[in-house]
């Protein structure tokens with residue numbers, strides 16, 4: 001195993017995303033938050049992954065999970081690596097997962113390592129730990145993934161410890177810029193976070209082979225993504241940044257205009273691989289998509305945007321409305337696609353006291369002509385993207401046309 005990934009807030013969603021792109025047999029979960037990935041770091045396009053926080057290359061595996069022993073190992077090993085680094089002040093950070101040690105003790109270890117590095121006549125700044133692991137903002141701010149930076153990621157793996165070095169962390173600033181600076185945003189259709197858009201695209205892009213097959217990362221070149229409920233175009237924007245051609249439609253002319261404005265802004269503002277886009281007006285339950293597309297990735301119509309627990313009859317009404325639209329859309333799509341066609345939809349799932357209320361069509365997908373993709377590393381219920389206090393979550397459902 002060559003790469004180590006620290007997963008995001010809902011780790012199972014990140015696992016499904018990786019499984020979709022690389023195959024289930026390439027992954028091994030380590031503790032609750034990390035996964036090993038049997039893919040060379042240079043082959044991983046970290047910036048397109050939405051469900052991950054950190055990406056590191058594995059340096060070694062140690063036969064201990066005791067912090068004292070790990071500290072001794074670092075004290076012995078770090079000086080040997082100093083010669084390979086360019087001149088200048090080093091910045092060192094420690095991020096520890098699942099090992100029994102407090103942030104305070106990690107800070108003390110940091111100070112001991114600082115003295116050892118200074119003995120080799122190098123100056124070093126140790127990034128202090130408020131928690132056991134540094135967050136992505138701190139890694140970015142302290143430039144720990146640049147040449148003179150060093151974030152050591154230390155993860156307990158049963159009786160052993162994986163020692164890895166961060167190569168990249170989630171680029172929070174770039175996500176915020178893409179999210180907030182778009183010329184057209186619309187509270188009414190909701191705000192799809194760009195990283196959730198990436199997750200939906202990656203789940204849809206995965207090869208349709210069973211998990212375990214040696215899947216290389218899908219090639220985005222010359223492939224097109226269709227979003228038939230494109231709204232303000234977040235999915236299409238993220239797809240374009242990944243190098244896909246973007247094809248969208250929406251029933252509302254205003255949304256079509258919004259998406260066009262956002263896509264033009266994207267083209268002018270960001271460096272990206274060449275992409276083309278097309279957006280048209282169309283009702284997803286009967287529209288004919290004339291341009292070719294390779295897969296569908298969409299956050300569909302979610303119904304009423306409840307901000308407090310809805311009345312039973314209101315929920316019933318919205319559930320029925322959305323269910324009818326999605327059922328008709330799936331029928332319409334099935335006559336325009338071939339067997340094996342893959343799609344991922346973000347469908348609404350409503351939080352209740354006991355769990356979630358799901359869309360009824362999930363129980364009759366086979367009759368509609370689709371098989372639901374199951375993941376080795378995540379169950380269906382794990383794949384509901386949801387934040388504390390939200391009523392409407394997004395259930396991420398990946399389907400293959402029979």
Ligand SMILES: C[S@@+](CC[C@H](N)C(=O)[O-])C[C@H]1O[C@@H](n2cnc3c(N)ncnc32)[C@H](O)[C@@H]1O
Pocket residue numbers: 189190192228229230231232233234235249250251252255282283284285298299300301302325
């Ligand atoms: C939740 S929003 C999608 C938001 C979108 N992911 C974005 O990035 O802004 C759902 C969109 O579905 C559209 N819609 C509703 N019913 C539709 C239908 N029958 N056919 C096509 N679009 C529809 C709405 O106009 C709305 O823009």
